[in-house]
Amino acid sequence: MDTAPRTTGELVYRDATAADTEALVALIESAYRGDSSRQGWTTEADILEGQRTDPRGVLEVIESPVSRLLAVERDGGLIACCQLEHRGEAAYFGMFAVLPGAQGTGLGRRIIAEAERLARRDWGVREMHMTVITVREELIAWYERRGYRRTGKLQPFPYGDERFGIPQRDDLAFELLVKPLV
Structure with missing residues (x-):
């Protein structure tokens, strides 16, 4: 697996390190929780x-031998991240966050395409899997436009x-979304 930073256009993709943990937690929290997340469209x-995550959870992903946390930088600053986890013939895509002020610019589309490319190249996987909270219809529609399909397979929210996080509704569940990587 090639872990050297890769530059595409103005973006630098690299594997996160333990030193990135606090910045990654702040990025993920800003994209999903609290008032700052309302600047973007991915707010929960x-x-x-x-919380959406914590330092321990982020560090576990960074240090896991079957996953990687991709840090995405522009002009030397962290602007996005995503988790890739090798699960046999599939890869799991998660912990996806884009800085709220950079959302809606096509950045997410570029990052998910790079994540899919890396999963195919490094692990030879045939599918990408993810789970999304079912009430996030706008987000699910965005993933469907990227080629993901709903499976109807649900997992209960913890x-x-x-x-x-602390649920504000009693109808939350995760649905598995799948995309063939050919």
Whole structure:
């Protein structure tokens, strides 16, 4: 697996390190929680309060032998990230965050395409999997436009586990989305 930074246009993609942990937590929180997340369109502030992740969770992804946390920089600053985890013939895509002020510019589309390319190249996987909260219809539609399809396979939201946030509704579940990587 090639872990050297890759530059495409003005973006630099690199594997995150332990030294990036605090900045990554701040980025992920800014994209999904609190008032700062409302600048972008990926906010979950109306359905979940509390944290989206924590330093321990981010560090576990960085240090896992079966995953990588891709840090995306522009002009030397962290602007996005995503997790790739090798799961047999598929890769799991998660922990995707784009700085709220940079959302809606096509950046997310570029990053997910790079993540798919890396998963194919480095692991030879045939599919990308992800889970999305089912009430996030706008986000699911965005992924569908990128070639992902809904499977109808649901996982319950971990109510009572505040590591994933404090639900503001009682109808939350995750749905598996899948995209063939050919």
